[in-house]
């Protein structure tokens with residue numbers, strides 16, 4: 001950690017965003033904040049400390065769940081991803097809720113209940129495959145799974161879930177509605193079997209904002225908590241629907257400092273591959289950030305950064321640890337001046353969406369790939 005590149009987190013924004021999304025749901029609906037992948041690159045430790053209103057947290061892996069427990073988090077934690085059969089005991093010992101969709105997982109939990117001491121009753125959330133073509137059991141497998149679950153004494157069948165495939169990418173809600181229908185039928189089957197899972201959760205951020213009928217007993221939202229809209233289509237759909245538009249405030253800024261400034265002549269090449277050649281006498285500033293930090297290589301010769309509230313173009317390729325910018329038009333820029341890679345400076349903003357467009361990806365990936373080795377400062 002050099003301290004020359006860092007992330008700043010707005011202290012009040014995460015809980016504000018959570019409250020804004022929660023406003024769209026019925027009173028009593030729980031909120032599970034998705035903080036997987038280092039809280040979408042923001043820093044899991046810092047973000048969980050800034051979310052007092054979250055009822056639950058969700059992460060992807062066992063390691064992430066244990067990390068949250070090590071931070072002292074006592075709230076329920078749901079593991080969204082797969083836990084190896086050989087590691088299920090560790091997950092149960094840390095009282096982590098499991099997303100289940102394999103009989104082998106249930107067999108191993110039964111064995112652990114029979115043969116070992118587990119402090120808290122194992123709690124599972126059954127995931128239904130409704131059309132995302134990812135994790136989950138098919139609706140026709142429900143009877144088999146329910147039978148299996150019912151045979152395991154001491155197991156708590158706590159939740160049922162699904163996840164939508166096509167809300168963020170379109171303003172057409174047909175596919176999401178079809179998935180919801182499959183889910184509701186599945187839920188009916190489960191309830192008819194006599195099982196009484198007390199938590200039903202399907203809604204990511206886009207579903208939370210656009211489709212109240214997906215809310216059930218708990219929202220399970222990530223990107224909105226970080227103050228980012230899931231997509232332009234989600235924003236447009238919300239606008240067209242006339243419903244309340246949550247005031248989402250980006251949580252994260254990403255900053256660095258100028259580590260060298262020099263004037264180079266016209267016709268001078270910049271960076272690997274000599275992909276940029278100056279067309280004028282140029283004041284070049286060198287930044288100590290590169291693709292190793294998550295600053296995408298596709299940003300070379302494309303992105304802007306902010307110096308003294310003004311845009312400066314990235315010139316040449318982004319290197320592993322260095323990036324070059326043109327500050328000819330910002331004559332007062334000097335050594336160790338702060339540079340905003342992502343975020344606001346005066347009237348100017350570089351948004352995660354703009355950076356995603358430059359890099360040919362989505363805002364989720366831009367923030368998630370910011371290196372976990374950079375320090376996170378709460379401001």
Ligand SMILES: Cc1ncc(COP(=O)(O)O)c(C=O)c1O
Pocket residue numbers: 034080163203204205206220221222223224230
């Ligand atoms: C299973 C699951 N639930 C919820 C979420 C949260 O989605 P979003 O960040 O769009 O709110 C994700 C995100 O990838 C997910 O994989």
